[in-house]
Amino acid sequence: MRTTEPQGQAAPSERAAVRLPRAFHGYGRTATDALIGELTARQAELERESASLRETVERLEQEVARHRNREQLIGKTLLAAMSHATTIREAARREADLALRKSRTEVDRRTAHAEAIERDRADTERELLRLRRLANDVQSGLESFLTQALHQLRPEAEKAPEAAPAPAEPVASAPPSADGQEPLVEALEETLKVRSLDSRSGSGAEAPRPRP
16 A cells, blocks of 8 residues: 655645555554644635635625715715706796796786877877867867958948047947947957967967957
């Protein structure tokens, strides 16, 4: 039977093929102690590697947890930002709609006010035109009346010097003499001249009343 001395650190498959040398009462003590020492050292090394791997796994798990927490935080922050942006857009849209409605209401109000002013101006112009026509009609009628009255009074004033003096007898209700009619004729002529000038100039000023 071939005897094999353990050297260094053998792999598990190699250790399975190790054969300890036999002695009088069993296996050789030296070889057995050397194998036990090797196995103990290998076990310790494996435990250290296992502990290192566990630490690495824990560290990686912690990093993964940190990354997940960071992703969750980023996701929450992104959702909050999107929600805030949506709220801002909605608020801006509502404010814009409100401002637009106010502007339209103000434009409609001003348009209605301008239309009312225009209607009032047109009514005022029509009323002023009517009053001017009425004033012209009244003035024309007054001129015709004064002209008629002047024509009626002027022949009597011209005939007065040729008439014979009447006897000096008291009469209770004597008609006005020709001397008393001359100032009235002069006043009517003056009134007609003033109204003629007013009608030409278009001033619309009131003509002076005839003197008594």
